Amino acid sequence: MDQTKNKDHRQIGQELDLFSFHDVAPGAVFWHPKGWLIYLALQDFIRGLLIKEGYTEISSPVMVKSDLFRKSGHWEHYKENIFSLDIEAESYSLKPMNCPESALIYSAKTRSYQDLPIRYSDFGILHRNELSGVLGGLFRVRQFTIDDAHHFVRPDQIQEEIHQLLLLITDFYKSFINPSSLLPNFIYLQCLTRQWAILKFGNKRKMTWKKP
Structure with missing residues (x-):
């Protein structure tokens, strides 16, 4: 075990x-049979937690027109990290994030405030044009899958949604590491959320938190 700690994960x-x-x-993983079984088992574990918390899973295209990221604002800040190609005189991009696509799914029909909150989960395959010099095994890649979540909520639901999301993240990591090491990060995120709520709503909204 001590020898394993000193080894690079690629080895x-x-x-x-x-x-x-x-x-x-470069920057993409070739999963072997045993590794892929572990990958799928971990994904199924995460999926089970998400279903229990009321998430519905969605999927969106890997390649979309670049205009979508211009409209969302991502292009202005991240265009150098987006893989793009021209097809029939139009610019297309491999999606570097799932956010705009999730918003399109949400906007595909008329919603009522009574429908909220809506929680989407997405195991989308993403591509980001990382420089070759910063690529590093599984930690820095050009193609990866992210267990993404997008919440569509009313203003009065924001606090509880953030809190439940923090609890979900904590529950996940409790399965793999010492829970006590999570507490400082949990408290830090709570403080950030409280500060944001005060800036957004003033002191009108009562901030209450449950222990993880």
Whole structure:
């Protein structure tokens, strides 16, 4: 075990026949059978937590017109990290995030305030044009899957939604690491949320929190 701690995760992945990297696809993982089984098991575990908390899973295209990211504001700040290509005189992009696509799904029909909150989960495949010099195993890649969530809520639901999301994150990590190490981060995020609520709503909205 002590020897494993000192090994690079890429070396461990190769020795256990879990995954590999190849020059034909810099920054992208080639999952081997055993590694893919672990990946799917972890994804199923996360999916189970999300379903229990009222999330519905969605999926959206990997490639969309670049105008979507211009409209969302992502293009202005992140265009150098977006893979783009021209098809029939139009610019398309491999999506670097799921946010605009989730908003399109939400806006596909008329909603009532009574429908809220709506919680979407998305295991979307994303691509980001990271510089070759910063790529590093599984930690810094160009293609990856993110267990994303998008909440559509009323203003009076924001506090509780953030709190429940923090509890969900805490419950997930409790399964893998010492829960006591999570508490400082949980308290820090609570404080940030409280400060945001005061700036947004003043002192009118009562801030109450439950212990994780």
